Amino acid sequence: MAVITIREALNQxxxxxxxxxxxxxxxxxxxxxxxxxxxxxxxxxxQFGEKRVIDTPITELGxxxxxxxxxxxxxxxxxxxxxFNFSILAADQIINSAAKMLYMSGGQYKxxxxxxxxxxxxxxxSSQHSQAMESWYAYFPGLKVVMPSTAADAKGLLxxxxxxxxxxxxxxxxxxxxxxxEVPDDDDFLVPLGVADIKREGKDATxxxxxxxxPAALKAAExxxxxxxxxxxxxxxxxxxxxxxxxxxxxxKTSRLVVAEESHPFCGVAAEISVQVMERAFDYLxxxxxxxxxxxxxxxxxxxxxxxxxxxxxxxxxxVREVAYLD
Amino acid sequence: xxxxxxMPKLSPTMEEGQISxxxxxxxxxxxxxxxxxxxxxxxxxxxxxxLTNGVxxxxxxREGESAPLGQPIAIVxxxxxxIASLLAEATSEAKTPSGQSQPALAPKSExxxxxxxxxxxxxxxxxxxDDAATERLIVSPLAARMAAEAGLDLRSLSGSGPGGRIVKxxxxxxxxxxxxxxxxxxAGARRxxxxxxxxxxxxxxxxxxxxxxxxxxxxxSLGPVPHFFLTxxxxxxxxAEMRKNINALDPELKVSINDVIIKVAAAALMEHPQVNAxxxxxxxxxxxxxxxxxxxxxxxxxxxxxxxxxxxxxLGAIAAEVRDLAERARQKKLRPEEYMGASFSISNLxxxxxxxxxxxxxxxxxxxxxxxxxxxxxxxxxxxIVARQMMRVTMSCDHRVIDGATGAxxxxxxxxxxxxxxxxxx
Numbered sequence: 001m002a003v004i005t006i007r008e009a010l011n012q013x014x015x016x017x018x019x020x021x022x023x024x025x026x027x028x029x030x031x032x033x034x035x036x037x038x039x040x041x042x043x044x045x046x047q048f049g050e051k052r053v054i055d056t057p058i059t060e061l062g063x064x065x066x067x068x069x070x071x072x073x074x075x076x077x078x079x080x081x082x083x084f085n086f087s088i089l090a091a092d093q094i095i096n097s098a099a100k101m102l103y104m105s106g107g108q109y110k111x112x113x114x115x116x117x118x119x120x121x122x123x124x125x126s127s128q129h130s131q132a133m134e135s136w137y138a139y140f141p142g143l144k145v146v147m148p149s150t151a152a153d154a155k156g157l158l159x160x161x162x163x164x165x166x167x168x169x170x171x172x173x174x175x176x177x178x179x180x181x182e183v184p185d186d187d188d189f190l191v192p193l194g195v196a197d198i199k200r201e202g203k204d205a206t207x208x209x210x211x212x213x214x215p216a217a218l219k220a221a222e223x224x225x226x227x228x229x230x231x232x233x234x235x236x237x238x239x240x241x242x243x244x245x246x247x248x249x250x251x252x253k254t255s256r257l258v259v260a261e262e263s264h265p266f267c268g269v270a271a272e273i274s275v276q277v278m279e280r281a282f283d284y285l286x287x288x289x290x291x292x293x294x295x296x297x298x299x300x301x302x303x304x305x306x307x308x309x310x311x312x313x314x315x316x317x318x319x320v321r322e323v324a325y326l327d
Numbered sequence: 328x329x330x331x332x333x334m335p336k337l338s339p340t341m342e343e344g345q346i347s348x349x350x351x352x353x354x355x356x357x358x359x360x361x362x363x364x365x366x367x368x369x370x371x372x373x374x375x376x377x378l379t380n381g382v383x384x385x386x387x388x389r390e391g392e393s394a395p396l397g398q399p400i401a402i403v404x405x406x407x408x409x410i411a412s413l414l415a416e417a418t419s420e421a422k423t424p425s426g427q428s429q430p431a432l433a434p435k436s437e438x439x440x441x442x443x444x445x446x447x448x449x450x451x452x453x454x455x456x457d458d459a460a461t462e463r464l465i466v467s468p469l470a471a472r473m474a475a476e477a478g479l480d481l482r483s484l485s486g487s488g489p490g491g492r493i494v495k496x497x498x499x500x501x502x503x504x505x506x507x508x509x510x511x512x513x514a515g516a517r518r519x520x521x522x523x524x525x526x527x528x529x530x531x532x533x534x535x536x537x538x539x540x541x542x543x544x545x546x547x548s549l550g551p552v553p554h555f556f557l558t559x560x561x562x563x564x565x566x567a568e569m570r571k572n573i574n575a576l577d578p579e580l581k582v583s584i585n586d587v588i589i590k591v592a593a594a595a596l597m598e599h600p601q602v603n604a605x606x607x608x609x610x611x612x613x614x615x616x617x618x619x620x621x622x623x624x625x626x627x628x629x630x631x632x633x634x635x636x637x638x639x640x641x642l643g644a645i646a647a648e649v650r651d652l653a654e655r656a657r658q659k660k661l662r663p664e665e666y667m668g669a670s671f672s673i674s675n676l677x678x679x680x681x682x683x684x685x686x687x688x689x690x691x692x693x694x695x696x697x698x699x700x701x702x703x704x705x706x707x708x709x710x711x712i713v714a715r716q717m718m719r720v721t722m723s724c725d726h727r728v729i730d731g732a733t734g735a736x737x738x739x740x741x742x743x744x745x746x747x748x749x750x751x752x753x
Contacts, residue, residue, distance in 0.1 A: 283469065325496070
């Protein structure tokens with residue numbers, strides 16, 4: 001198995017899928033000549049030409065909608081948002097067109113589209129460019145929401161997203177593009193949507209983490225192991241459909257749950273996971289479920305404040321100690 | 328940190344409590360577990376203990392006033408802490424005591440001298456039971472389920488989690504403790520009267536479909552508990568003589584006929600465990616010891632304090648315990664565990680000259696024995712008419728647990744032992 005970055009894994013997924021199926025095309029700001037703001041589309045314009053790798057003007061609502069039309073006409077568009085912060089401009093096409101088309105056309109139009117790009121915090125890009133948008137999109141029936149945390153998951157999940165016949169919101173993490181991991185050398189390596197992954201097995205407490213919080217949770221588990229606390233770390237990978245069963249099984253084993261997330265806490269994915277666990281495993285809980293979320297405030301620009309707004313491994317470890325009644 | 332002290336639930340049916348007496352004044356230091364106040368509930372006067380260390384900063388409900396469960400009645404905090412916000416919160420929560428037009432702070436014109444409150448004997452046992460009985464139980468869902476499955480009484484545990492929450496590790500510790508401590512019921516073993524006898528252990532047996540159907544049908548035919556009644560007439564001469572002889576040994580013993588009946592019923596229950604049982608909807612619960620409820624008439628009605636493990640106790644111990652329980656029942660000083668959860672009950676109206684009567688079962692118990700007066704009657708013995716002390720008892724049985732023949736066999740044993748109490752020691 002090759003060790004590659006998440007950036008390279010995503011690039012491989014796009015290339016392999018475009019080679020496999022010529023109805024797939026890429027569209028977005030700077031995806032072609034500039035090879036992507038984060039170089040995820042590197043080399044693809046040269047390889048597939050302007051017909052399949054299309055640079056757009058700065059018109060998110062427009063190209064998000066073009067994608068829906070292309071999908072209705074039988075193509076499989078992959079639309080890049082330079083960051084998901086800009087998808088806010090395109091939300092009407094995503095929510096009102098892409099998510100609803102299959103339903104409102106009585107099943108006549110499936111929309112096999114992927115909207116992808118980085119989300120969450122980056123490095124000092126301040127309030128408007130550091131937002132975790134997953135709870136927005138996961139809220140709407142008709143959309144699937146995927147958030148990989150490793151190179152292998154990034155590749156396998158993006159390939160599955162492209163092959164899926166429903167609109168998929170595929171949120172990468174800007175801080176994680178350079179992270180490396182083993183990826184199987186297999187053009188048909190797929191990670192199914194809607195299946196959580198146990199990143200680390202443990203018995204004393206369950207930590208559910210996604211995206212940037214997965215490495216933080218694994219580090220917290222390491223810190224706690226030296227105290228004799230064994231943590232199970234679960235990455236749902238797909239926010240919707242959510243593999244709640246895997247989480248519930250784990251909580252039934254450990255009786256304690258911490259949900260870590262980079263996003264704001266209010267109406268967030270951790271809130272949804274918490275209540276679903278409460279509904280399904282109330283009698284197994286030995287402590288209240290604990291959330292570790294990003295600050296409930298706009299992301300500060302200042303470096304020191306930015307650091308304080310994003311959950312850390314230490315905070316996750318402290319939350320586990322709290323639900324395990326260790327302090 | 329300052330905290331509100333709220334009206335605790337001190338009995339299973341309590342909805343509000345009246346402050347009988349504050350045992351601390353504002354400004355007094357209080358330690359966790361120390362008695363803070365005496366509270367009159369619907370059933371008894373109970374001591375409420377402090378749940379935190381600190382200083383009693385403010386009394387919100389004065390002596391003689393009532394508050395519903397959960398209403399703040401005092402504030403405990405550090406001596407110099409600012410409690411203004413807590414106070415504001417507490418007073419906004421407090422509903423004006425019902426039926427009182429005066430502002431809550433106006434002292435009652437004449438605080439009732441209320442039968443010079445005898446300080447409740449301080450319980451020096453440190454099993455935490457009393458603490459736990461006077462506060463709302465805080466328990467994690469998992470711990471609650473584990474305790475239910477293990478048949479543990481949560482009130483007997485103290486929680487190690489935040490705010491005293493009972494959590495998994497507390498249940499595990501309690502289960503570890505319980506396992507080796509299961510008493511091997513050595514019949515007749517005399518126990519020192521002072522040691523409290525624990526609630527009976529039991530085994531649960533699932534109810535069969537047939538029994539479920541029978542239970543349902545019986546209920547539709549006669550009230551929620553399908554009673555039936557068995558009456559027997561018992562010759563009491565030997566029991567009366569035994570009682571006289573025992574009391575002659577030591578006038579302090581003061582054994583009554585009713586004490587003898589309790590002892591004999593306990594012995595008979597040990598021979599007929601099917602009667603020492605209760606119907607619990609999905610299971611029938613069979614108790615391992617005879618926890619016998621003794622109906623005591625009190626001013627406000629009726630209460631049945633329990634002689635736990637009567638099968639293990641001597642007549643002298645039973646007599647002393649019944650006297651103590653009855654006395655405290657009349658003073659409303661019984662703790663809930665002293666009158667809840669009997670396995671069998673006895674109601675005696677003999678002292679009122681009642682020949683026989685039927686008693687109503689106290690659910691979920693399976694039976695109650697109604698005891699009439701002992702009176703001399705002519706009976707035929709060896710073809711001769713002779714006078715004998717006769718007593719009629721009627722057992723009310725819950726048909727879902729006890730069949731006619733089962734009840735009859737129990738009563739037969741009861742009669743056999745009571746007519747010849749030497750059986751108690753063979």
